[in-house]
Amino acid sequence: MRAIAVTPASKTVGIIDHAEPEITSPTQVKLRMIEAGVCGTDREICAFEYGTPPRGSQHLIIGHESLGEVVEVGTQVTRFTTGDLVVPMVRRPCPHEHCMACRAGRQDFCFTGDFTERGIKEQHGFMAQLIVDDEQFMNLVPGELRDFAVLVEPLTIAEKGLAQVWEIQQRLPWSCPIVPSNAQAHCHNAVVLGAGPVGLLGAMALVHAGFDTWVYAREPLPNPKSALLESIGAKYLSAEDTTLEDLAGSIGNVDLVYEATGASRLAFDMMKHLGTNGIFIFTGVPGRKAPVEIDTDLIMRNLVLKNQVVFGTVNAGREAFEASIRDLGEFSKSWPEAMRSMITGRFPIEAHRELLLGKSTGIKNVIKLN
Numbered sequence: 001m002r003a004i005a006v007t008p009a010s011k012t013v014g015i016i017d018h019a020e021p022e023i024t025s026p027t028q029v030k031l032r033m034i035e036a037g038v039c040g041t042d043r044e045i046c047a048f049e050y051g052t053p054p055r056g057s058q059h060l061i062i063g064h065e066s067l068g069e070v071v072e073v074g075t076q077v078t079r080f081t082t083g084d085l086v087v088p089m090v091r092r093p094c095p096h097e098h099c100m101a102c103r104a105g106r107q108d109f110c111f112t113g114d115f116t117e118r119g120i121k122e123q124h125g126f127m128a129q130l131i132v133d134d135e136q137f138m139n140l141v142p143g144e145l146r147d148f149a150v151l152v153e154p155l156t157i158a159e160k161g162l163a164q165v166w167e168i169q170q171r172l173p174w175s176c177p178i179v180p181s182n183a184q185a186h187c188h189n190a191v192v193l194g195a196g197p198v199g200l201l202g203a204m205a206l207v208h209a210g211f212d213t214w215v216y217a218r219e220p221l222p223n224p225k226s227a228l229l230e231s232i233g234a235k236y237l238s239a240e241d242t243t244l245e246d247l248a249g250s251i252g253n254v255d256l257v258y259e260a261t262g263a264s265r266l267a268f269d270m271m272k273h274l275g276t277n278g279i280f281i282f283t284g285v286p287g288r289k290a291p292v293e294i295d296t297d298l299i300m301r302n303l304v305l306k307n308q309v310v311f312g313t314v315n316a317g318r319e320a321f322e323a324s325i326r327d328l329g330e331f332s333k334s335w336p337e338a339m340r341s342m343i344t345g346r347f348p349i350e351a352h353r354e355l356l357l358g359k360s361t362g363i364k365n366v367i368k369l370n
């Protein structure tokens with residue numbers, strides 16, 4: 001079968017001919033992969049910034065945002081049958097008995113760092129024509145979501161973040177008064193930093209949850225992302241003509257910040273504007289650059305005097321995948337046009353070089369695998 005792989009030792013990226021994976025245990029499922037999304041992580045692996053092949057292999061098949069169709073099931077598989085659409089999870093547990101997280105099926109909170117990740121760390125990924133995995137790492141997707149399901153994995157970042165927000169904020173009276181026509185968070189404001197796929201999907205999740213949502217990003221107005229955001233009821237402000245002070249000034253109390261840029265300077269500047277009882281979610285992974293100066297007194301004063309919480313979140317567990325599938329279904333009913341414009345293009349496997357190594361363009365580019 002054909003697959004897209006990196007070979008770190010020779011610094012090459014390309015299509016390889018790989019042995020077809022076989023079902024070797026009764027709880028495994030074989031998928032014919034329909035498509036895979038290209039994200040920043042894939043591009044970084046292709047720039048050899050990270051990405052580790054499986055033990056004994058020179059190459060790593062990449063890809064972790066995917067959609068496949070079941071073509072074969074092991075004799076003890078109970079949740080899937082041939083023809084089902086599936087989005088597989090990415091992270092696999094570490095082997096250590098003392099890792100409470102992995103032993104509880106929450107490898108997204110692995111303590112040891114010895115987890116593996118398909119398409120990223122020590123396990124082949126999903127930019128291949130066929131894959132095999134255990135059914136416990138797969139999520140069933142309804143047929144009507146076929147066109148959007150490749151967005152399930154990137155949306156899990158926001159879903160896991162928001163699930164934690166609801167849990168953490170239970171420590172105070174944060175629930176909005178119940179208004180029948182309004183979603184849960186209708187009395188709260190949220191700021192999203194960045195309008196890449198993670199930021200846009202985060203904004204959709206926040207609007208859907210009822211937050212009055214503002215997205216702050218670099219590109220000047222108008223642009224396709226600002227149009228998309230306006231169409232779902234979010235507001236787009238450009239760093240070109242709006243300072244963070246202006247942004248905070250026009251919002252009122254900033255109840256939540258969802259950071260989706262990986263730009264630490266911008267994030268810490270925004271942290272100064274987090275409101276009373278506010279919560280700040282970091283999702284980006286910045287490259288290490290020179291240290292910058294930040295006003296630690298101001299940030300610490302605010303954290304204490306305004307009862308603030310700052311947390312980081314990575315990867316996602318089963319519940320986040322299930323929430324993502326549920327929410328994508330609702331997004332596609334509420335905002336079909338916006339959902340369609342999230343996927344900029346679907347390309348044949350031969351176009352992988354331009355998508356992985358060329359200039360990053362559009363919103364979410366997808367590679368068709370079969």
Ligand SMILES: [Zn+2]
Pocket residue numbers: 038039040041042064065154
């Ligand atoms: Zn990704």
Ligand SMILES: [Zn+2]
Pocket residue numbers: 093094095096099101102103107109110111112113114115
């Ligand atoms: Zn672990």
